[in-house]
Amino acid sequence: MGNTLSHPTTEDHVHYGADYNPEQWPEEIWPDDVARMREAGVTMVSLGIFSWARIQPREGEFDFAWLDRVIDLLHEGGIAVDLATATASPPPWASAAYPELLPQDENGATYWPGSRQQFAPSSPVYRRLAGELVSAIAERYSRHPAVVMWHVNNEYGCHLNMDFSDAARDAFRRWLADRYGDVDALNLAWGTNFWAQRYQSFDEVFPPRRAPYSHNPGQMLDYRRFTSDMLLECYLMERDLIRAAGATQPITTNFMGAFKPANYEQWAPHLDLVSDDCYPDPNDPESYRAAAFQRDLVRSLKPEQPWVLMEQATNALNWRPSNAPKAPGQMAALSAQAIGRGADGILFFQWRQSRAGAEKFHSAMLPHAGTETRTWREASALGETLAALPALPAPARGDARVAIVFDWENWWAVEASDHPMNGIDYVAAVQRWYRALHRRHVQVDLVPAARADDRYDLAVAPLLGLVREADAAALTSFVEGGGHLLAGPYTDVVDEADRFRDGGFLTQLGDVLGVRLEDFGALVAPDAPAEQPGERFAPFGGSLAGGAVLEESTGTLLAEEIHVTDAAVEASFVGGRLTGRPALTARRHGRGTARYLATVPDERGTQSVVDHVLAAASVAPVVAGLPEHVEVARRGDVVTAINHGGPTATVPLAGTDLVTGAVVDGLELAAWEWAIVREAGAAAGGSDADAATADAPARTAARVGAILGGGA
Template identity: 65%
Template sequence: MHYGGDYNPEQWPEAVWPEDVRRMREAGVTMVSLGIFSWSRIQPEEGLFDFDWLDRVIDLLHEGGIAVDLATATASPPPWMSAKYPEILPQDDNGATYWPGSRQHYAPASPVYRRLARELVTAIAERYASHPAVVLWHVNNEYACHLHADYSDNARDAFREWLERKYGTIEELNSAWGAAFWSQLYGSFDQVFPPRKAPYSHNPTQLLDFRRFTSDSFLELFQMEKQAIRDAGATQPVTTNFMGAFAPLDYWRWAQEVDVVTDDAYPDPNDPESFRAAAFQRDLVRSLKPEVPWLLMEQSTNALNWRPSNAPKAPGQMAALSMQAVGRGADGILFFQWRQSQGGAEKFHSAMLPHAGLDTRTWREVVALGGELAALPQLPGGSGAKVAIVFDWDNWWALRNPDHPVILDYLELVQRWYRALHRRHLSVDVVPPTGDLTGYSLVVAPQLYLLTEEGAANLRGFVDAGGHLLATAFSDVVDEDDRFRPGGYLTQLRELLGIRVEDFGALAFPGQLGQTSAPVDSVVGEFAGELLAEELSVDSAEVLGTFAEGRTAGRPAFTVRQSGAGRAYYLATVPSESGADELIRYLADEAGVEPSLSGLPATVEVTERGDVLVVINHGTMAERIAIAEPVDDLASGEQVKALSLEPFGFAVLRRR
């Protein structure tokens, strides 16, 4: 179990470095991420490298028994680069330049940036490929975190090349984009631009393809750096840190390229329910590469610096959130950063070693957590989940386009269903529409507006094989080009679900004129429907609920149809939070899915990791929990039949 954080020794006099290593050993640190923002220190000018200081730091860490996750330092170009090569700077959709003085001020498709980055990575990798301290390579840092997309001429040229590789001919592009509309027919790829500032709505397929291109463009940078590391003879695993459900990058694709998934997570202590969003992020990250344990690469020990209000974590909360990651498959808990910065934009961001020193709650909790992690045995893999929730970046990007019947926040709607599953204490995996669904009893697929033929066939096969599927309103509407298929809506799942969608029935938002809610009378009782109240016609489905009021009063709202050995459900609206709770209770019962432990309070969560259970109290009140099945407490080695958990307390149990 790795433990540590980002280490930035270049911010401190060299006399401090030995003290850092001593304190790291005291805290139980086993690994640090080194050199993430060190480009200007490593390469003070083009063609000149200074590795002497880095040699001394790495050797010092190695002598102290601390491993190194060595970064390639490409996340923040040095001032000399933009001064000498201003063409590397990115631009927004208005054509305004992003200037140096912050970080991530580079155009990902810039040939000059790519050349200089590769030269840097090659020099670092050749020097440290065989150093015994280096156990992991950390490429760049949080790709696209602050620069979500570049619209410069670098991007223009690369976008045209990307489109030509995808479509082959301009005629194919015109067909896929529906370019006959609004006189957008192109005569060559040289006439195509990124979706820069325009008088009105852009072509939706152009927007979708540009988001795909942007994700691919950043991925090309990662692949380039990884190849440079391999070319230098390095054999250690290579990674870059993800950021959970991050819209600009399709992490399903990225996960295929990293050797181990790492993630940065910063739930808000001001939100008492933020541990559920954190749980979703950690389940997603685990699911990206389920056969390989992942690392929590960044979190905070206490308060942050970049929210409007940066509340500190409550006593014990840092350890509770860390153990949440462990319970969901993490084999490493790291922080940003080791020693709190004296200057710079993140000087108020907490660290493992705070400004206030050793006589602080933060330091005591850091040391205590290091000891608790070190005492853990090697933990098994596997979530034991019988429930999966479908999440797809292409669909997310398409839903973010304008000009839909109603604005849908895809991530929020997915997380609404996840929260309902989490409150039922059910283990959940996150899957793409084309993912392997064998082994699941229940699959929830919210708002799959864009659904490919392969994804639709996968969902049909899951049901026919005996699974229970919930599809929801505004699903199976368009193809991979964001265009309607012939035959109306719900064309690929129509037979499976036994219904037809005639209209989407958009509802008003609260405070607007018009119908804002569509109550549903159903087998789970009455609940409120929001955002959509679709007009359905039933062909071969059984009606489990109808709309009670409004334009669709008396029409089907919740249906089910037997198909093969399974059952396919459809919900023609978006349920309220309490409605999602009741629907998940019903669907879990119908699918025969049970929680890992029964009778848990709402603020207590349980995660499975093979035969190991991690039970965490995220509430502000102490909780006593009865344990019906025989389990051993890994801390004491004794069988326990009940747990007493203080606020933010946790226990690690093993089934007998």
């Protein structure tokens, strides 16, 4: 799919730009905007994201004249358009005429206009009005040569994580009927004989609104599934209307990394390309690791296909308690990080800084203070640099040899209430393992258990409490085929309905791991008040094969009581109630090895265990011998190296610098400096892996630039 327009200046380059909101400014400023965009190297803008009230001033009446002029101006200036459907924020007339489209919280309180995203995703009225708007926009612009991509809605669910309105009630009942077929199946899945919750019909079921005490966990899990599905239905409705209008350009909606309400793993197949919004915090000196985690997550959603960084900040934000500016050079370094981890588009929120409204203090490419600013100079310099880049290879199979298991439904189940250890932060636990691998310059994919396959040497599965039969089968096959599996505590506890299986815990993976779980051994949270009694930590350590030693480390949150049935003990607890009991075990299974770690190690302990399993699985870093503040990422035959603000470092890379064209044999990178290098011996046109993946029938295109510029 793709339109027929080719943009000669951008077809073979990373796209560069921002959200453009011309309706915030007088029309006489628009030509200057386009001129400045060209000066800054902008090649594409996202247009119309919050323009519903301007496009449709009242029901049944559309004003496209202003949007025609803007799109034509951009096209004349050689700037492509990622055209939004404008459905993210209904105008005031919509809720005044149809208050039933407004969402409600669990207490029945209505979310009123005056902000954004004030709509119930399951509301038939909202969907009708949004559909009429989308059809009108798509029919008018589907063949406009400036439009190279469609941007559906915006950050689905960002502020309204769950809706409990009557529209949601009715839709939830229909959703349950479709899922379970009859109410007896629902009663069985939810275990409704407990607390006299048994239903006689779906009409008796309500959303999990405010209740005296804990909600049914099966109902809560299903309501999260329902919420994600309702948001996805809105996306699919708009996508289908765009296609019905004859549009052939790729269609996307902007994700937000590890965003709990929407199961992006299920969404990704419905997007022609993945796009993402990412805002690392400059106050956190290690925020670049969290940003790398997010890049790897969104890249992993559509393997071997580039993605687009749809939003980031040029400098300071406005919505955190403290909104620090980025250091000089940090914005470009983080942009290079996205490219190195698979992005073929670098965009910002927004082009021109707002003069009024809630985000007027949010930085932009063109600051309110004008062009005599560091922000403008850095934004323009980055545009010039990106224009010098040639076409980059798509992310390739084998770039990452390590997988971290990341699963939305498991996330929902682990963070539910009434557990042995409540208040566990699933993403924080996953990111701790990611940081340890990142410090060792090991590239990672983040995938559900069912996608842990032979492309990986090592799979790490933290807190995999909800395990479906297909998950267990995939992990078992992975180990049998020669993979190394490290499973953390609270693994294989419940089924997909959040129910215990017959036979206790570890009923599906226990034989592979060679252990039996008796008790979860909750510890006092490390940050609990000092006066709260109980064990906070579970020290562990031990001797490894070949005489190596796993130095004493600290476990937190859980210290499980496990029994070895057919496994070697690599580390034991050395303090507290479990002294001498197994903490880390290993079992040879088929051609691989399965390990079980019975606690959540702290940062130091996580690093120690990671070093152990990397050595056992013979996983090498992308580039060896680097300090921790230097980041490297592989993309086919291209390696990106970045110094994230530390001392000058030597990077032993040899090849061609793709920005300057110079031959390099070792790099010296000062603070915030970066380079993108095609390794020596690689073909100028890209790697063999890139050529192979380019022919895969499931791909929309070999790279996002090709999708946007000339189609597939």
